Amino acid sequence: MKKIICFAIVLIFQSFYAQDIAAKKPEYVIIINNEISSMEKVEKYGQDGYVKSMNKGVSDEKRNELAKKLGDKIGDKEFIIVVEIYTEKEKIENDKKRSSAVAEKQTVKKPQEYILNINDKAADFTLKLIDGKEIKLSDLKGKVVLVNFWATWCAPCLMEFYDVPTKIIEPFKNDDFVFLAISKGEAEKLVSKKVEKLKKDGLSFNYGIDSDQKIWNQYGMNSIPKNFLIDQNGIVKYVSTGNATGNLENIVAEIRKLLSK
Template identity: 60%
Template sequence: MKNLFFFALLILSQTFYGQKKPEMVILIDNELGTMEQVQQYAGQGSVKSMSKGVTEAEREALFKKFGDKIGDKEFIVKVALYTENEKLANAQKMPPPITAPTTKTAEYVLDLNNIAKDFTLKLIDGKEVKLSDLKGKVVLVNFWATWCGPCLMEFYDIPSKILEPFKNEDFVFLAISIGEDEAKVAKKVAKLRKDGMDFNYGADPEKKIWNDYGMNSIPKNFLIDKEGVLRYRATGNDEGNLERIATEIRKLL
């Protein structure tokens, strides 16, 4: 059942984007694979785990290994299979090994109910926007990167779930790419806008803004009220995440 659950998630990742979904790469035990292979392994009960998205370093390593087969494809799914020993252990219903408890990783610099750290963001079109100049508006600050599959997956739902419902309200959305030069970001933004994701994009190449707000994983969203106070924050692109953010936006308008 667990394997079928992972397989269902994989199918979901293919359809999540809608008609304009980015290309997807499937890795099975760190080798290029296909959906047909995943389906076969799932039917055999061989799928151990699945993860959506990779780090920037992992993506660069994959590009070095596979070249154009990775290319600029934006969404990577990693599938791990059980080893023969693990299969035997499962068949014998051996108890899982005892592991030490993991320590929760810190994700935020800025705490809830604190005044949001002011910043000046240079947008891709050359204009500048200063956070403190947006007082009187609710502001959603999103941190992303061009290599981050979950970030891009989230973007495909931003227009319908965030922008359209609040287009006539005192609301501003800022998408800030972290640790990347403006030329690289501009190239990706041109493609995103062509696919219908036309909103405020800026670059934070030296992570000056990012370092005042978050750490570790992206995407991250920070919701700031009309007085400049942080009221909500979220990490990742879990199911229902944008709906929860939209609910919090309505509370602040």
């Protein structure tokens, strides 16, 4: 009887302990010529001018096709990077085109990324959350608000999310701070399915729906993830695009500045 009780206690302990373990951050899986490769090899191909294209994320069909060949170690579809390599003939043609472009000194205008910029008044909105509740931005006056735009297909967005609990949520859980993760232009059913998985991985925060992009169209354009840090008076104080190394650390530093005022 004592052995049974001890065994039950161990099972319960293991169950609670498992819930406390942070979910492992996903890793990108690189596919070149239908084989798993490495970033070092991609960089070598890039230096030699052989990289034709590099796309993050694949369809469900493509992911399943790769899984049959390479096994489930390829992971989720959002974190698969498919790299196409030029043939020798294609590389020669591409080198000619590139040389011609340089000779003509073509200038590529950098795309605009933000509708609202630093020191602009944040556009008010009412956000419907996954659980059916609603949050109005103007009702959060007096708090520091971080608005994040993401999508279920956006690997950099998801990678960023896996760092949010430890770097954003936990440090400011006792402060006047709110994090809003707004899904850009996707159906509620699709977002709900992805959020269900994210929450199982311990990524529990305010997920909102912006299916018609009404909120997004007041804030940004082009690339995601995008972050807008809004101060206690509803003024945008920091903006960022992408998930480059150090990006969240910069956001954390700006949050601390605003909370210290």
